[in-house]
Amino acid sequence: xxxxxxxxxxxxxxxxxxxxxxxxxxxxxxxxxxxxxxxxxxxxxxxxxxxxxxxxxxxxxxxxxxxxxxxxxxxxxxxxxxxxxxxxxxxxxxxxxxx
Numbered sequence: 782x783x784x785x786x787x788x789x790x791x792x793x794x795x796x797x798x799x800x801x802x803x804x805x806x807x808x809x810x811x812x813x814x815x816x817x818x819x820x821x822x823x824x825x826x827x828x829x830x831x832x833x834x835x836x837x838x839x840x841x842x843x844x845x846x847x848x849x850x851x852x853x854x855x856x857x858x859x860x861x862x863x864x865x866x867x868x869x870x871x872x873x874x875x876x877x878x879x880x
Contacts, residue, residue: 788826795869811835 789799806812813834817823
């Protein structure tokens with residue numbers, strides 16, 4: 782399980798954006814909110830069975846896309862693209878306009 786505040790930091794968005802995203806995921810049944818046993822003020826997120834199914838489906842879509850790109854531009858260029866994107870993602874600011 783992960784706390785909502787941790788998720789916001791992890792995906793590099795503001796607290797407000799994280800809260801809206803979490804509310805939508807809960808509404809659609811992808812995650813459930815549970816109270817932290819050690820601190821009732823804190824809430825934890827748990828991925829539901831439906832959420833895990835969506836993750837698996839998303840992974841399959843991305844793998845198909847990656848295979849298509851490998852056929853089109855070659856494995857070394859795809860690996861280079863992935864490395865570049867990973868570098869960009871790790872440099873994103875947590876709050877919009879900061880960084």
